[in-house]
């Protein structure tokens with residue numbers, strides 16, 4: 001997997017924005033990670049700790065990563081049933097036909113960050 | 119101070135993908151991103167595709183590989199232009215790598231560009247390269263269960279080439295079950311059984327390409 005590279009992108013995007021805002025020290029980062037996005041929360045946490053510990057000029061020592069999991073949800077276009085897709089993502093549990101459309105679960109976003117300017 | 123971003127983590131990739139897409143559209147190049155696990159037969163299929171279609175179309179190939187130049191050389195020996203991207207251990211191609219490789223081509227002189235992604239059923243599916251179509255290759259020795267085990271790949275591809283069907287008599291791969299599983303993950307997706315070894319079924323893949331090409335240039 002490539003969570004180190006993903007964390008590199010996350011840190012870069014935050015750094016760009018923080019520089020523009022005059023923020024020099026990051027204390028907290030919040031992500032939204034969909035259940036069926038390709039990112040793995042545990043690997044992201046590990047990668048975050050490595051980046052933080054290697055970039056203490058930019059992160060405070062106890063900077064934390066908060067991950068909000070976005071549930072995967074799908075809805076059948078025929079009967080309207082909402083369900084939690086497992087492997088057979090499109091299969092409606094009521095109709096038993098592949099009439100489901102994914103509503104959520106693919107998001108992978110930086111929700112916010114917190115920091116200060118000293 | 120708290121700053122709300124709501125920025126997609128893959129923002130930079132998506133920007134590069136848009137850049138590629140505009141280039142492909144303005145030069146009317148059909149671009150197909152081929153993905154599979156290692157050894158499913160992407161390069162062999164591309165060799166056969168170049169062999170069969172290079173009279174009709176000007177074909178080029180971008181080869182993603184962890185370290186070697188081998189696959190690009192195989193394609194070159196079939197007479198098509200090929201550029202190798204070495205990801206140096208990276209498990210997928212991203213749109214910036216493709217954008218950088220595009221400098222090696224004159225897209226006005228190319229009708230169809232195939233991108234062979236790094237052999238991996240997980241990571242490549244998440245990266246938009248700016249392609250017109252994402253196509254997965256699954257091979258008979260990998261077994262039926264790959265479709266349900268890696269739904270993220272198969273929900274994002276519109277065509278599955280089931281390769282190595284010459285091996286069906288020796289293995290317990292069930293084609294009907296694979297089709298059923300695929301339809302329950304991605305009902306729009308099509309499965310074409312074929313063999314890059316015996317050439318059985320390849321004509322169906324070639325007509326799919328032809329249809330995609332015609333739609334691409336008519337836009």
Ligand SMILES: Nc1nc2c(ncn2[C@@H]2O[C@H](COP(=O)(O)OP(=O)(O)OP(=O)(O)O)[C@@H](O)[C@H]2O)c(=O)[nH]1
Nearest residue numbers: 155156157158159160161162237281282313314315
């Ligand atoms: N029996 C059989 N063997 C095949 C077929 N297609 C490819 N092979 C063999 O499968 C092996 C791997 O094929 P490649 O084309 O190199 O596979 P690939 O997907 O490009 O592999 P990577 O680039 O390493 O991910 C080779 O030994 C091929 O000769 C087929 O239809 N039938």
Ligand SMILES: [Mg+2]
Nearest residue numbers: 160161189234
């Ligand atoms: Mg190959």
Ligand SMILES: [Zn+2]
Nearest residue numbers: 076079092095
């Ligand atoms: Zn239903």
